[in-house]
Amino acid sequence: xxxxxxxxxxxxxxxxxxxxxxxxxxxxxxxxxxxxxxxxxxxxxxxxxxxxxxxxxxxxxxxxxxxxxxxxxxxxxxxxxxxxxxxxxxxxxxxxxxxxxxxxxxxxxxxxxxxxxxxxxxxxxxxxxxxxxxxxxxxxxxxxxxxxxxxxxxxxxxxxxxxxxxxxxxxxxxxxxxxxxxxxxxxxxxxxxxxxxxxxxxxxxxxxxxxxxxxxxxxxxxxxxxxxxxxxxxxxxxxxxxxxxxxxxxxxxxxxxxxxxxxxxxxxxxxxxxxxxxxxxxxxxxxxxxxxxxxxxxxxxxxxxxxxxxxxxxxxxxxxxxxxxxxxxxxxxxxxxxxxxxxxxxxxxxxxxxxxxxxxxxxxxxxxxxxxxxxxxxxxxxxxxxxxxxxxxxxxxxxxxxxxxxxxxxxxxxxxxxxxxxxxxxxxxxxxxxxxxxxxxxxxxxxxxxxxxxxxxxxxxxx
Amino acid sequence: xxxxxxxxxxxxxxxxxxxxxxxxxxxxxxxxxxxxxxxxxxxxxxxxxxxxxxxxxxxxxxxxxxxxxxxxxxxxxxxxxxxxxxxxxxxxxxxxx
Numbered sequence: 001x002x003x004x005x006x007x008x009x010x011x012x013x014x015x016x017x018x019x020x021x022x023x024x025x026x027x028x029x030x031x032x033x034x035x036x037x038x039x040x041x042x043x044x045x046x047x048x049x050x051x052x053x054x055x056x057x058x059x060x061x062x063x064x065x066x067x068x069x070x071x072x073x074x075x076x077x078x079x080x081x082x083x084x085x086x087x088x089x090x091x092x093x094x095x096x097x098x099x100x101x102x103x104x105x106x107x108x109x110x111x112x113x114x115x116x117x118x119x120x121x122x123x124x125x126x127x128x129x130x131x132x133x134x135x136x137x138x139x140x141x142x143x144x145x146x147x148x149x150x151x152x153x154x155x156x157x158x159x160x161x162x163x164x165x166x167x168x169x170x171x172x173x174x175x176x177x178x179x180x181x182x183x184x185x186x187x188x189x190x191x192x193x194x195x196x197x198x199x200x201x202x203x204x205x206x207x208x209x210x211x212x213x214x215x216x217x218x219x220x221x222x223x224x225x226x227x228x229x230x231x232x233x234x235x236x237x238x239x240x241x242x243x244x245x246x247x248x249x250x251x252x253x254x255x256x257x258x259x260x261x262x263x264x265x266x267x268x269x270x271x272x273x274x275x276x277x278x279x280x281x282x283x284x285x286x287x288x289x290x291x292x293x294x295x296x297x298x299x300x301x302x303x304x305x306x307x308x309x310x311x312x313x314x315x316x317x318x319x320x321x322x323x324x325x326x327x328x329x330x331x332x333x334x335x336x337x338x339x340x341x342x343x344x345x346x347x348x349x350x351x352x353x354x355x356x357x358x359x360x361x362x363x364x365x366x367x368x369x370x371x372x373x374x375x376x377x378x379x380x381x382x383x384x385x386x387x388x389x390x391x392x393x394x395x396x397x398x399x400x401x402x403x404x405x406x407x408x409x410x411x412x413x414x415x416x417x418x419x420x421x422x423x424x425x426x427x428x429x430x431x432x433x434x435x436x437x438x439x440x441x442x443x444x445x446x447x448x449x450x451x452x453x454x455x456x457x458x459x460x461x462x463x
Numbered sequence: 464x465x466x467x468x469x470x471x472x473x474x475x476x477x478x479x480x481x482x483x484x485x486x487x488x489x490x491x492x493x494x495x496x497x498x499x500x501x502x503x504x505x506x507x508x509x510x511x512x513x514x515x516x517x518x519x520x521x522x523x524x525x526x527x528x529x530x531x532x533x534x535x536x537x538x539x540x541x542x543x544x545x546x547x548x549x550x551x552x553x554x555x556x557x558x559x560x
Contacts, residue, residue, distance in 0.1 A: 021490075
């Protein structure tokens with residue numbers, strides 16, 4: 001009877017998790033999805049706690065209490081601009097939990113289960129994914145938080161070293177599967193997996209973080225699934241598979257949005273080789289304008305498309321950008337936002353920032369939907385985006401980013417670019433859009449320039 | 464039970480993975496950030512494994528220590544994961560809302 005109740009609780013949790021993802025499809029039902037997930041989680045935890053196998057509750061309850069005390073302020077105090085970092089570090093926590101449970105299970109079975117039995121295969125896979133995701137996520141966190149340099153860290157023979165470490169980790173894992181009593185080897189396995197995680201992420205640059213975070217999300221899920229195989233827990237298999245599928249799809253979307261392969265993102269060291277091969281520098285003159293002039297043009301436009309990029313997040317300009325949106329909307333200007341899938345440091349980064357600043361989500365338009373509209377658009381305003389609007393991706397087959405889908409801002413009648421200086425973007429490629437006849441540069445900090453435009457619109461409004 | 468491989472598990476994994484692909488494909492790109500924090504919170508269901516390791520009969524001090532840290536890490540993830548997802552979703556408003 002008790003066994004049946006436990007099983008039923010796991011099935012209910014599975015159903016609720018599936019509903020949670022189903023309801024995430026649209027903003028109007030998404031919060032219901034979170035409720036479903038929470039209820040599912042509570043059922044799973046209670047179902048496990050009442051299980052007769054559990055005899056000691058003290059440690060569990062203490063750990064859960066501390067975790068809650070840490071987790072609640074983390075959720076409420078975290079500024080929205082830090083969401084990519086938070087996501088990276090939460091992958092690290094999740095993967096650490098998986099790895100540690102795997103380690104405890106390994107010691108439990110080392111002298112009990114037969115060498116070569118399935119449980120060791122599942123546990124080794126679980127720990128390999130868990131521990132490497134843990135350190136890889138910590139490095140991703142450090143890069144996003146800029147504790148570490150965000151540029152790729154490359155050294156001679158890097159790929160050979162990585163391959164050797166991976167081979168060694170696999171070798172030790174297989175040895176442990178067939179000789180599980182050899183517990184002295186176990187710390188070596190853990191060390192190699194942790195080291196491999198570090199080496200995997202250090203050569204990856206800041207702008208590739210959306211793909212990396214998505215991939216780590218996937219690994220953390222697959223590790224949880226492997227744990228389900230080892231423990232014979234179907235709920236873990238399902239939850240892990242859902243998480244794994246989610247991270248994988250997001251990573252594929254990110255790669256497609258850059259016209260690159262997984263291998264290229266993971267092993268490319270992108271942005272380091274770019275400088276030499278980027279072709280001749282554009283020597284056409286650059287036109288610049290003041291915020292006041294730009295505000296006048298915006299005010300007289302019928303349609304404006306704003307294209308935000310990571311620069312908007314860095315300058316924390318989203319609230320000023322929202323004020324600009326409100327001011328222009330009041331003057332009957334149609335304002336839309338064009339969101340490139342890889343804009344920012346994680347999937348959906350720009351959407352969250354603009355939603356936080358009270359921009360209605362109907363105004364946030366995807367790449368494929370906005371491009372046909374741009375030739376009829378009066379003004380394209382580029383705020384802190386660079387490679388995602390670089391026309392050479394479309395026009396120059398020799399460009400390093402050739403074939404990457406871009407937001408075709410250059411097709412708008414007038415283009416304004418808010419930019420600090422003429423430095424190249426992440427890819428290190430010159431951007432011809434800055435030199436076009438219809439482009440005017442607004443040099444300065446994104447927040448300050450936008451604020452000036454808002455002030456101008458408020459003052460010159462004629463009321 | 465421990466020794467053998469149960470093909471049922473692979474069956475469950477296969478179905479869940481296909482279901483996952485279909486479900487995630489429908490998620491609006493608007494919500495990719497909250498989606499990631501939600502799936503991360505859901506994956507914190509590994510806490511059930513951590514609870515078993517920590518509290519089961521005959522758990523060694525080592526298992527209790529590892530399990531304690533695992534319960535702690537998973538709790539942080541699930542609490543902050545669900546709360547921050549909801550906090551993000553609350554911000555997505557309609558024009559007239």
